[in-house]
Amino acid sequence: MNCKSVKTKTVFLCLAALLLFPSCNTKSKTEQMRAVVEEVRAKYKAYEDISQDDQIFEAYDYFVRQKDYENAAPAALYSGCVRQAKKEYESAMNCYKKADEYGRQAGDSVSAAFAQYYIGDLLNASGNEAEAITNYKAAAALWGDSLSRKARCLNAVAMMDLVVDEYDSAFVYLEQALNLAQTAEDKVTEASVLNNYSVAYQLTDDNEAALDCLRKALPLSDEKRRPVALLNLAKVFLASGDRDSLEYYKTQMLSAIERTEISPETQAAVYGFLIKDALAVGDYEKAYQFEKQHEKVALDLLSDQTQSSVLEIQKKYDFEAQANQHNRQMLSRQRVIIVLTIVLIAALVLVTILVLNALKKKRIEAEVNANLLELKKRNAQQQQEQTTMQAQYDELQKQNAQQSELQAAFGDKLKDEYLQKCHIIRCFEVLSRDRSNPMAFKDLEKSLFEGEDHWASFEAAFEGVHPGFIASVRERYPDLTETEFRYCLLSHFKLSRQEYADALGCSVYNVDKVRASLNNKMKNNQ
Secondary structure, three states, rough: OOHHHHHHHHHHHHHHHHHHHHHHHHHHHHHHHHHHHHHHHHOOOOOOOOOOHHHHHHHHHHHHHOOHHHHHHHHHHHHHHHHHHOOOOHHHHHHHHHHHHHHHHHHOHHHHHHHHHHHHHHHHHHOOOHHHHHHHHHHHHOOOOOHHHHHHHHHHHHHHHHHOOOHHHHHHHHHHHHHHHHHHHHHHHHHHHHHHHHHHHHOOHHHHHHHHHHHOOOOOOOOOOHHHHHHHHHHHHHHHOHHHHHHHHHHHHHHHHHOOOOOOOHHHHHHHHHHHHHHHHHHHHHHHHHHHHHHHHHHHHHHHHHHHOOHHHHHHHHHHHOOOHHHHHHHHHHHHHHHHHHHHHHHHHHHHHHHHHHHHHHHHHHHHHHHHHHHHHHHHHHHOOOOOOOHHHHHHHHHHHHHHHHHHHOOOOOOOOHHHHHHHHHHHHHHHOOOOOOOHHHHHHHOOOOOHHHHHHHHHHHHHOOOOHHHHHHOOOOOOOOHHHHHHHHOOOOHHHHHHHHHOOOOOHHHHHHHHHHHHHHHOOO
């Protein structure tokens, strides 16, 4: 009986071990995967490189298979961070969307809020500021009682409003963000909000208020954000012309940059400021060097952005959930056909323009050659008639040679003037078909804006293409300033604000003032 009892106990213990060991192994695996997520999270919060932490993807897949959405939400979130560090923006967007989905299912509002914020960052990086605002607002709503986090989200909303020129809305969100940050005693966020306040004041030409905000923000900024605060201070003093203060804060900024690794966007902003500063003191060599460095950073940023359009990724994400493969293939084919059609039309237009230019050039050359031939015949007749005296013959030969040179120079001048007029007409023809063609306007600038009377040349050429327009404007609006009148002519083409500023020789903000003044005068004269 005792032997049988021992065997029975042994069998029971073995069965119990078989049942318990898998559970222990599962628990151990879960803890390992949680540790992986925590490790990546800690590195990300410390601004360390996480682009090689591929083990986070295993944790993400594991928790999804286990349907453990409470752990799947942060795993998806930091998988997106790693994908973004690898510049795999499509995968990053999908991970953030899943983190938001799992977080809401598990009641993890923190992961959902972070996911919405990071989606906003991706949209902002790709130039989709309006869409980013929606995600930043969603993130702010999810933070609930976390005043500091909510302040950061509202600060991001205000920043996007500044980018899209919604200044009134930006000031509203900046005020809310500042109150929340001060209540939470979050000095870093408070400094960031004050920095954005200064940008808003600069955009609305209130440099004194901008300077006051920056002076408050500077002592609150941490080491990482201090270069941005110093850069904004230097910008204000550059705009006001205070060179002593400008040099002081510029030196402080450059010193802070040497001690801190700054983002490519901040690098581009610094080089842009240094270019304007060098131009302000007439140091064109330094401005050229800074321009080359700025161009390199800008090209790197553009390369990152163009690797994958986040807006297209988001559309693709939503589209794939609703459409089948056949519809996507048909859409792709239609796009290819449209692109090929546009390329073919552009090529035909270009060939036509080149052929017309070649024909005009040949006709001009034929006319010039005919004139030269006629001059040579006349010179030959004059030489044959002067055979009586050697001295007179030499003198007449010298005169004929001089006359030949003058005639040739005159012919070349006529040819150049005619070619220039043809080129100007071609530029206006191109702009009349496509007012947004930047190359045509640049060609027009090169052809007309030479010398002090370039606006007279521009008006003469404009009158040739649009007869009567200038006289009509001057008669109808006699109180226009010269700058407003020139803006009126330039508005016939679809130019950017910067191109208006370059053509008129003023700042972008003065362009806005000129446009507003012009609109008021035109409304009053109606």
